[in-house]
Amino acid sequence: MAYTIEVEGLTKAFGDTRVLEGLDLQVDAGEVFALLGPNGAGKTTTVRILTTLLAPDGGTARVAGHDVVNDPNAVRAAISLTAQEAAVDGILTGAENLRMMARLRGVKPGVADELLDRFDLADAADRRVDSYSGGMRRRLDLAMSLVVRPQVLFLDEPTTGLDPRSRRAVWDAVQTLASEGVTVLLTTQYLEEADRLAQRIAVIDGGRVIAQGTAAELKARVASETLEIHFADKPAQRVPVNAPDDVRRALEQHPDAERIELHRPSLDDVFFALTGASSEIAEPVR
Amino acid sequence: MTASLTFVGRSLRHSVRSVDALLTAILLPVAILLMFVYVFGGAIDAGGRYVDYVVPGIIVLCVGFGAASTAVAVALDMTTGVIDRFRTLPIASSAVLTGHVTASVARNVVSTSLVIGVALIAGFRPEVDPLRWLAAAALLLCLMTAISWVAAAFGLFAKTVEGANAMTFIAAFAPYVSSGFVPADSMPAGLSWIAEHQPVTPIVDSVRALLMGTPVGNSLWIAFAWCAAGIVLGRVASSRLFRQS
Incomplete structure (x- = not known):
């Protein structure tokens, strides 16, 4: 067709x-x-x-x-x-x-x-x-x-x-x-x-x-979840995580973490993964 | 055809709602007329009554100036997003320009009629033969159309409103170096050669001869030829420029 x-x-x-x-x-x-x-x-x-x-x-x-x-x-x-x-x-x-x-x-x-x-x-x-x-x-x-x-x-x-x-x-x-x-x-x-x-x-x-x-297909191309690490004095960072070990490793690397959040992959993550944009969270999109 | 009519309606609405531009288009010609008749007129000797000599020149000046403002209107319109919408319609989108030109001619008919009315009050005493008036009106309409199309092309070429404004200056000054205000042979040699060969002179001479009842000679055909050339050139150039921009 x-x-x-x-x-x-x-x-x-x-x-x-x-x-x-x-x-x-x-x-x-x-x-x-x-x-x-x-x-x-x-x-x-x-x-x-x-x-x-x-x-x-x-x-x-x-x-x-x-x-x-x-x-x-x-x-x-x-x-x-x-x-x-x-x-x-x-x-x-x-x-x-x-x-x-x-x-x-x-x-x-x-x-x-x-x-x-x-x-x-x-x-x-x-x-x-x-x-x-x-x-x-x-x-x-x-x-x-x-x-x-x-x-x-x-x-x-x-x-x-x-x-x-x-x-x-x-x-x-x-x-x-x-x-x-x-x-x-x-x-x-x-x-x-x-x-x-x-x-x-x-x-x-x-x-x-x-x-x-489709949105689902694109999401499947990145890690299953994303860890967002917030700091008191610098911008937040996103780390893809597939297993509990990944979370532990990320926290060891960032002992100054103030707060963490775990996210299901969003299209943002897909986008950043695909375009190779920095792992720092971009400005809010609106 | 429907598209052209629709755009004529649009441009007429624009003309009526742009109050400052409308006032300039109508009042400036009258101000120029009064200035030449009452301020300079007493000191200029053009043979015979100066008001009868100068009014045809003023009419042509006003037509040129008014029609040239189309350049600014077109340039301004091209900066608005709605033009892209017209370009994505299955119509000859240069019909937008037909709208601009028709509205310009309509504005000029109004301001020229006003100038003639004020001139009559100020002592202008033309011939009353209706055929001669008809011929003069036809020539002036041709002139309005020609300058409007050339101005539309100029406005597209200039791209900015400031650039398009240059067209208004050319149209406002070209009539001074013609037989419009003083006889061309009263100017220095080089200038009088320009005055005799530029398009404004045969146009002014024709309008003057038609309205004052003197022999018209060749100047009428030369005048119509200049206007026809302007219409063809302006139309072709503006359609091409519109498609390219």
Whole structure:
């Protein structure tokens, strides 16, 4: 069976900076697929190529059966994009933004009212979008992507910088769409988000996929548990442990430990194990 | 077609809601008119009544200046995220530019009408032959469209709002080195050569001849040819630049 998104050996450089170095992806129809990676891993570049905004240097990419380079209009007819920066018109009102999208997509403008209700924006419908909060802009942005139900929806870091309520609304919308059979490709730095929404996850770093699978498969690739050692005067450390002996050894190495916690592996652990990031706990992800 | 109309609606809404830009576009031309008629006018001898000589020049200056502001509007619009959304739609996304240009022409029709109205109050006494007025209106519409398309291309090329502003300066100063305000042959040799061969002169000469009832000669066809060239060049360049950026 043909994949809904099929990417082979994608490369892209900006000047001397090589962003994608042979990226491969296959996404099935109706699947929610997450691209997980740190800043600069090539997530946004991949999305921009798949949504016809950027031409690749090499490799091929097909979306909904159409080549993104040779047949961009057929791709555009099948997709919607919610990019990192909210793609809304600040000078227009929320309702005007949605009606504009409806006209451009050739559907009845009445869809605007439904979407305003669904995304909890009815009260702000006639206010200029410039006066919206970040969360409201993001919800409107997503609503504008759903004026017609796309075959494939691209979400580039859809919840970055959002308050919990708006994040919730985005997650609910993604789950609803997935249940309606829309294929979703989302990028995220939040491991929790990928774990929660996506059936399959590709971890990307340095412009290529370094691991791929379900959340459970990825977790199985690291140690069964992780020991987190907290200190009074320096950052906490994470140590993979498989047996009680490992715990004993770790504590002997760190006699100044103040407090310890034992964790089941999270996607964070997978991520750190795969990308070789330092064992020190990174800044909280949100 | 639907897409172009939708974007025309969008740009018109933008025009009406950008109050400062709208006031500048409408009031500045009137201020320039009053300055030339009442402040400088008394000291300039262009043969005949100066108000009748200068008003066509002012009209062309205002059209140029107003249409050139499209460069700034386009550059500003390109910095917003919503453009990427338009690019991922199955439409000719350069229809966004058609919206900008049409709105620019609409703004200019309003400000030019106002300038003509104030000029009449200030003593401008043109010919009343409707055919001549129609021809002048057609030429001015062509000029608005041409400068707007060239400005759209310039705005895409400049990429920043500051860079795009240079277009406004060119459009605001080019008319001074033409037959718009003083006769070209009153300038030093080199300058008068430029004045006689740059596009503003045949355009101003045509508008002046049409409105004052003097013989039009070749200048009308030269004027239309310049405008047609501007429309074609500006359109082709801006569509290409839009796809590349």
